[in-house]
C-alpha cells in the first residue's frame with residue numbers, strides 16, 4: 001500500500017475539540033449556550049442512528065441539544081409550523097430537519113422555510129446561492145469536511161485538477177463550488193458522463209459521492225492523486241453479515257493514490273464535527289458575538 005491514509009476520525013476529534021474550547025467564551029458573552037434542534041420525522045432506523053449521534057456530539061461539545069421526534073404520518077403544514085416556531089425561538093441557533101422525509105412532505109418546501117441564518121445544514125437556496133457567489137453563508141457539512149481533510153493533507157489546492165463524481169445538492173454541487181473557491185480546475189462527473197475512467201484519470205483530487213459500492217477502480221486514478229470517498233454503502237459480506245464500503249475500491253486504489261480516506265473512519269466523522277462548527281458559527285452570528293473564524 002502506497003497511499004497515506006487520511007484519518008478523518010482524528011481530524012474530526014480535533015475539530016470537535018476546537019469547537020468545544022470556544023463554547024465557554026460564547027456562553028459568557030451571550031449568557032446562554034449555543035443550541036441545535038434536530039427534527040426527525042418517522043422511524044427510519046439509519047436516520048434514528050444519525051440523529052442520536054448528532055445529539056450526543058452536540059452535548060459533548062457543551063451545547064444545548066434538542067431532538068424533536070414526530071410520527072411518520074406528520075403532515076407538511078404541521079412540520080412547516082414547527083420550523084417557523086423554531087425560526088422564532090431565540091434559544092435555537094441551528095435547525096436540522098433530518099432527511100429523507102416521508103413521501104407526503106415536500107423536502108424543498110421544508111428546507112426553504114428554515115431561516116437561512118439557522119440553516120446549519122447549508123441546504124437552503126439562499127445558502128447555496130451564497131456559496132456559489134462567494135458570499136459568507138453556511139456550507140453543507142459533508143463537503144466542507146472533505147475540503148478540510150484535503151487542505152490538511154495537501155495544503156494549498158490552487159491550480160489542481162479536481163474531479164467530483166456525483167452532482168447532488170448535498171455533496172457534489174457544493175463540493176465543486178468549494179474546490180472552485182480554492183482555485184482548483186473543477187469537473188463535475190455524473191451518471192451520463194462519457195468515459196468516466198478517462199475523466200477521473202485527469203484528477204489530482206478525486207471526490208467520489210455517487211452511492212455505488214466500490215465503483216472507482218485503481219486504473220481510474222492518476223498515480224499520487226488524493227482520493228476522498230464520501231460513499232457509505234452497506235453490502236452483503238456473506239454468512240448473513242454486512243459490511244460498510246465506500247464508492248472507491250479501497251484496497252486497489254490505495255496502491256496507486258497518494259492519499260485516501262477509508263470507509264469507515266474517513267469523511268463520515270467529519271460531517272458531525274462540521275455540524276457542530278456550523279452551529280457555533282450560527283450562535284455567534286445570531287447573538288451578535290464576534291468570532292475569529294481562523295480559530296475553527
Ligand code: GUN
Nearest residue numbers: 096097098099100121141
Ligand atoms: N440525512 C443524511 N445526511 C443528512 C444531513 O447531513 N442533513 C440532513 N438534514 N439530513 C441528512
